[in-house]
Amino acid sequence: MTSNPEWDETFDVVVVGSGGGGMTAAWTAARAGASVLLVEAGGAYGGTTAYSGGGIWFPGNTVLRAAGHDDADEARDYFHAVVGDRTPRTLQDTFLATGPALVDRLLEDDAFAFEPFAWPDYFGSVPGAAVERQIRALPLDPAELGPLAEQLRPPLKVDRAGAAPADTLIGGQALIGRFLLALGRLDTAELRLDAACTELVVEDGRVVGLVAGERRVRATRGVVLASGGFEHNAAMREQHGVPGAVSGAMGPASNRGLAIQAGIDIGAATDLMDQAWWAPGIAHPDGTTSFSLWFTGGIFVDADGERFVNESLPYDRLGRDVIDAQRSGRVGERYWMVHDDRDGALPPVRSTTLPLAPAEEYVAAGLWHTADTVAELAAAIGVPADALEATVARFNEHAAAGHDPDFGRGDEPYDRSFAGGGSPLVPIEKGPFHAVAFGLSDLGTKGGLVTDEHARVLRPDGTVIAGLYAAGNSMAAVTGTTYPGGGNPIAASMVFGHLAVLDALGSGASR
Template identity: 60%
Template sequence: MSAEWDECDVLVVGSGGGALTGAYTAAREGLSVVVVEASGVVGGTTAYSGGGLWFPCNAALRRAGDQDALEDAKAYFHAVVGDGVPRELQDAFLDNGAALIDYLEADEDFEFVAFPWPDYFGSAPKASTTGRHIMATPLPPERLGDLRELIRPPLGTERAGEPLPDLVFGGQALIGRLLLALSKKDSVELRTTAVCDELVRGDDGRVAGALVTQHGARRGIRARRGVLIAAGGFERNQAMRDAHGVPGSARDAMGPETNRGAAMRAAIEVGADTALMSEAWWSPGITHPDGSSTFSLWFTGGLFVDDAGERFVNESWAYDRIGRVVLDRVAEGGIRLPYWMIYDDREGPRPPVHSTSVPMGRTQDFVDAGLWHSADTIEELAEKIAVPAANLVRTVARVNTFAAAGRDEDFHRGDEPYDRAFTDGRSPLVPIEKGPFHAAAFGISDLGTKGGLRTDAHARVLDNAGKVIPGLYAAGNSMAAVSGTVYPGGGNPIGSCMVFSHLAALDMRTRV
């Protein structure tokens, strides 16, 4: 390599919770680090999120009185994920989450707290009714100072112009704490608006660095110990989604606009293998007047119906489970997007949906766009949304019977702890009986793609023959998900990204 190239021990591509954890670990272990981020702000999808982390048996849970056993957590995870992901990879995640929290909390800039959030498959063996879920403790903005301006703002601020919250919490707090800790490490350089789209592999087969474009200039960065790709997925790249058969639209993904898979493609070009490339972290998405559908949860009523005016899913399941059923029904021809949420007037004309990622605008705008309908009778409502009136009347009557009895005989809504997470433990079955009656249009959204580079238990990237590509590591949505085609619990995506980024940095520490 020519002398004009920059040099470091570790090059980290991306700046979400996992990428910054890898950078922090490498710096704390005495390595020099360059972090390159494609956008002008730091935090990736983590900064948009609630910042939850799924780490069984960690110190924050123990402080809250948790008595979970790691073997129980493993039994749950293995049962839900199955054999589609190597067991050693699953166990690398499960065995190292608690240790990572210990590692981080040894630094005064990190503090975590339990946040009860039931596991997403409540009927699976050893599922936890309170979850294995923690979050970074919120921060006052004053503690971050100018660093707060570097953090990617929440979706409500970025896409809808809402003011920044008075308290830094959720994913913002996790990124803030990581930046605080990194700001005290002289061996870390952070470069924004820097796109990594080419890796350099030496004659010995080792990935020795990368080419990065920043402000129109192209520059090489030599990485003596390795390159960690933790740059998110490719959810915002419609052409790449189409090429790999990812359903849905780039417009409806919740990841940053820069999540276009450039670094992932660079790894593929040097021989990296991939897996799960048609997969994403799905959710139902309320459809907005601009045509986008955004990640939605926290339903306090309503029922979903297909093109036949019939229910097809437990509406209180975790979002990824609902999203997958929607996609199956679309593939079968039973649903043409949008599908509809039916609800009554007990909460007014706005749907009983209390988290839509991007705030809902004016009611009239949804009405004018043909996305929300109201009628004095169910029959009239059915006509407005073009479903068979007799079926919709029968569907509503059946749900009302279930609500009166407190048991859903068709889809078992309310049978699992997560089903009741947003109703203070009460039954989520709400009758539809108070007119006028309403319908709101829904599409499919995602939190990002989950297919990516195939790795071993040390986060080392593998080639098509299953051999390690020396010097190349991956984590998060740039890595084929350790949870395979399922979403075991809240905080699994960020948690696994952090663990494998941490393991990557520890492995690089041993390389010369």
């Protein structure tokens, strides 16, 4: 903490982070005519949002209503039932109420255009669950961004694996691209890369600026921290007991929690610091695991050769079941997906996020095994042969009956979403038989600074740290320990980034 520094520059608002929350905060400030500086720790704009599918969970918004989906009341009941009392009800209600209004504001700017995006909620048996509560930005031609297109963080498979970029921006790329398009037209907005926030400056109990890169920047109205989580900071993960490892983190490498730590250093309260947005991850020869979904077959087995989970669960719920199994000793760092040869030796996984390496590399690393019989496969992966044979036989009986009484696979809409609405129970009967190693992955940590419903950061005693706000994965998630539906993280990040600036500029409800 530094007092009375010599300022290098001054803005009304300084935003840290360039994902959905940071971009929304900067756009809100600039649209109001305030001077705003957005600083990004990495070398490209977009944060984890740019890696994502770009879904935004805003039930009852204008775009959904126009398509005949107006179930805001049911969505509120569903959200409350899933999240429970783990986070303040006022925080939850503010999120739910602000989303539709934010969409209306964005649509006043012709840089934005959205469409409905059908994707089932993640707790399909909870009353009020639905399959159409998301919107996403319409595709965008990168040529419209001009030079800014080169500064947009590319998709994960391009950024990490060198895949060829697409000709059109879609999903999270399109959302961030549209924010860049909008901000490029606003004279009071300035964006800056390679400028990590390492320190907050406090005077008389109020945050008045920060150190970003090598510059001391004054913020006369407020600082908004929206720089993601700390999934790529091994020391912070260990300190706070976050399961998994950096090797399974899907967020950008710049997500090291520096801004969160800067808030902690000046006395901010934190919550949910042991939490993340979890997922199963296929294991790669380089030691990493990558977020995987869209399973068209296979079962997961533990060290005893028995199933331990509904393999078609939404990824966060599945990841949490994996963590529970790891804590109980049923599985270790790795566990196995067993499948048959109906589609060949490749895993029945349509989305591994990152491209697969050549198959022989997985075999050489001991991550993929093939055998003529289930018993021989069991020996290869070190589980009891009789148990694995019994597990496969029982699962095949369930597949034939079209019902899984053990784990309920196929009972909820999400379970069936990758099976064309049909049963996801695919028998394991055509040899040779295969086993694929999986581990734990995450889409980012979700613990951070505690805020009120205006996104103002709080101290442990509940008092407000004046001038400091948080949103996105820098903020303790409004969803608590759950993931109610796809698009929740981006939506909440945008809402609280927006509310932070409204409060900082004096137009929020707390003023």
